[in-house]
Amino acid sequence: MTTPAIRIAALTKSYGSLQALAGIDLEIARGEFFGLLGPNGAGKTTLISALAGLVRADGGTLEVMGHDVVADFHNARLKLGVVPQELVFDPFFTVREVLRIQSGYYGICNNDGWVDEILSRLDLLSRADASMRTLSGGMKRRVLVAQALVHRPPVIVLDEPTAGVDVELRQGLWQFVKQLNADGHTIVLTTHYLEEAEALCGRIAMMKAGRIVALDTTANLLSRFSTRSLRLQVQRPEVAEALGGVVSGGWVDFSIDTAPEVETLLARLREAGADVYGISVGEPDLEQVFLEVMRRA
Amino acid sequence: MPDPDTLPGSFRASIFIGFRTLLYKEVLRFWKVNFQTVAAPVLSALLFLLIFSHVLDRRVTVYGDVAYTAFLTPGLIMMSLLQNAFANSSSSLIQSKITGNIIFVLLAPLSSRVFFAAYALAAVFRGLFVAVGVWLVSVFFVDLPLAQPAWVATFAILGGALLATFGIIAGIWAEKFDQLAAFQNFLIMPLTMLSGVFYSIHSLPSFWQQVSHANPFFFMIDGFRYGFFGQSDTSPWLSLAVVGACFIVLATLTLILLGRGYKLRG
Ligand SMILES: Nc1ncnc2c1ncn2[C@@H]1O[C@H](COP(=O)(O)OP(=O)(O)OP(=O)(O)O)[C@@H](O)[C@H]1O
Numbered sequence: 001m002t003t004p005a006i007r008i009a010a011l012t013k014s015y016g017s018l019q020a021l022a023g024i025d026l027e028i029a030r031g032e033f034f035g036l037l038g039p040n041g042a043g044k045t046t047l048i049s050a051l052a053g054l055v056r057a058d059g060g061t062l063e064v065m066g067h068d069v070v071a072d073f074h075n076a077r078l079k080l081g082v083v084p085q086e087l088v089f090d091p092f093f094t095v096r097e098v099l100r101i102q103s104g105y106y107g108i109c110n111n112d113g114w115v116d117e118i119l120s121r122l123d124l125l126s127r128a129d130a131s132m133r134t135l136s137g138g139m140k141r142r143v144l145v146a147q148a149l150v151h152r153p154p155v156i157v158l159d160e161p162t163a164g165v166d167v168e169l170r171q172g173l174w175q176f177v178k179q180l181n182a183d184g185h186t187i188v189l190t191t192h193y194l195e196e197a198e199a200l201c202g203r204i205a206m207m208k209a210g211r212i213v214a215l216d217t218t219a220n221l222l223s224r225f226s227t228r229s230l231r232l233q234v235q236r237p238e239v240a241e242a243l244g245g246v247v248s249g250g251w252v253d254f255s256i257d258t259a260p261e262v263e264t265l266l267a268r269l270r271e272a273g274a275d276v277y278g279i280s281v282g283e284p285d286l287e288q289v290f291l292e293v294m295r296r297a
Numbered sequence: 298m299p300d301p302d303t304l305p306g307s308f309r310a311s312i313f314i315g316f317r318t319l320l321y322k323e324v325l326r327f328w329k330v331n332f333q334t335v336a337a338p339v340l341s342a343l344l345f346l347l348i349f350s351h352v353l354d355r356r357v358t359v360y361g362d363v364a365y366t367a368f369l370t371p372g373l374i375m376m377s378l379l380q381n382a383f384a385n386s387s388s389s390l391i392q393s394k395i396t397g398n399i400i401f402v403l404l405a406p407l408s409s410r411v412f413f414a415a416y417a418l419a420a421v422f423r424g425l426f427v428a429v430g431v432w433l434v435s436v437f438f439v440d441l442p443l444a445q446p447a448w449v450a451t452f453a454i455l456g457g458a459l460l461a462t463f464g465i466i467a468g469i470w471a472e473k474f475d476q477l478a479a480f481q482n483f484l485i486m487p488l489t490m491l492s493g494v495f496y497s498i499h500s501l502p503s504f505w506q507q508v509s510h511a512n513p514f515f516f517m518i519d520g521f522r523y524g525f526f527g528q529s530d531t532s533p534w535l536s537l538a539v540v541g542a543c544f545i546v547l548a549t550l551t552l553i554l555l556g557r558g559y560k561l562r563g
């Protein structure tokens with residue numbers, strides 16, 4: 001059996017009296033596209049920082065590709081690329097200098113071919129020789145992505161990489177990240193854009209107050225926590241209401257879990273003389289699931 | 298997936314590349330603003346030299362027949378070297394901490410020893426650049442002998458390394474620029490001024506001579522001066538022992554702090 005890309009066991013971290021991580025257990029397999037969601041202050045960044053060795057855990061163990069992040073930090077860090085949430089940069093250098101220097105930290109020289117490829121994928125090639133301080137916020141964010149990739153890490157963690165990035169580039173960035181995932185890189189993503197997480201992630205953990213409160217495949221989460229709604233426009237709404245519908249603004253909403261239920265419902269409406277003249281299906285979405293999970297947790 | 302061509306041949310080589318890169322980045326950082334980091338300190342040392350030599354040169358001699366300006370110059374060179382070595386490592390670290398870009402170094406597989414060696418050596422380079430600058434300029438004003446160059450080099454490098462290390466500790470510990478300025482104004486400056494840059498401690502009352510012997514800066518400057526004149530207030534071997542011991546203590550402390558991630562890894 002191969003070791004997982006990330007293995008976290010019994011991880012705790014407090015800042016004074018505030019428990020930022022209250023016992024996290026999590027395994028992420030190689031090749032996964034994994035989403036880490038949670039409201040502000042849930043502990044996502046703290047978790048990522050512990051994994052990257054930027055903060056010291058109070059208890060528990062963390063491994064990247066089987067390498068302990070403290071005892072075998074050298075190998076663990078070689079295997080990990082992190083795009084930090086904060087928009088940090090070194091104003092003294094140009095984009096290309098930053099990437100060459102970052103490559104060198106990982107023991108790599110002559111990395112220009114790969115650096116150019118990353119720059120072109122992130123649409124930064126034309127700014128390669130510009131000083132970091134002259135870039136716009138979105139461009140600086142893309143340089144952060146590039147910096148995380150210089151050493152071709154098998155595990156890539158992106159902490160809100162699309163905050164402040166325009167629509168077109170966000171699409172381009174996701175294409176690039178999907179490509180990396182298809183090439184075998186494990187991706188861990190945090191974002192507050194839940195439709196992005198829904199579209200990209202195969203599995204999702206939801207965090208609240210330092211704990212994981214839901215952990216499952218995206219498909220299971222969607223079916224477990226939310227029901228599809230069938231919205232109908234009918235001739236006699238009061239009849240539909242008697243059959244369990246909820247009237248709102250000319251429509252009657254029914255909660256539906258399976259397809260056969262739809263058939264039964266339509267048959268019963270026809271028998272009662274409530275002819276259907278409009279129909280629409282509300283798909284479950286991750287936002288609904290998220291709100292439900294947070295409410296219950 | 299990793300392309301074998303870009304991966305270093307061995308673990309050792311990759312560590313060395315990491316060290317070399319961090320050193321290069323630290324040197325480039327001060328070199329890109331060399332007007333402030335090298336030219337300005339050379340100019341201020343030059344002003345000291347001009348003023349003191351104009352006022353005192355014909356009136357004072359030291360060690361019997363050494364002209365005051367000649368005596369003063371090595372002190373000024375060393376003072377500039379020490380101050381700039383300290384300024385480089387401490388200000389680089391605090392800037393990186395405040396702006397947050399220190400994480401690019403912390404994310405990378407760089408050990409405490411590599412981190413320490415690169416920051417310290419870059420700071421020594423800055424100190425040496427400034428020192429050579431002051432020395433070159435002083436050639437136009439002062440007739441300075443060079444009795445034992447090996448001692449000059451030894452104390453320049455060791456003194457620079459000591460202050461660079463001290464700068465790393467200050468940079469790790471400080472959270473604001475004011476705290477760093479306090480270090481500089483209340484510790485480095487007074488200790489330098491009271492170390493015999495401007496006078497031979499033999500001209501002091503014996504109590505103050507004793508006090509000077511508790512000041513490591515005295516030994517750095519005295520040993521350095523020995524390299525130029527072949528004479529000094531104390532033996533260069535004693536100075537070497539004191540400065541070397543101080544360096545070992547501070548370097549060990551720095552490695553412990555870095556190993557624990559003190560104030561760097563929250
Ligand atoms: N250095 C620190 N000192 C004190 N408290 C901290 C520190 N870093 C984080 N915290 C606290 O730990 C908790 C978790 O913070 P964290 O940054 O991990 O949240 P997050 O899930 O990433 O939130 P966001 O979505 O806003 O990025 C918060 O309550 C935060 O205030």
Ligand SMILES: [Mg+2]
Pocket residue numbers: 044045046085159
């Ligand atoms: Mg965060």
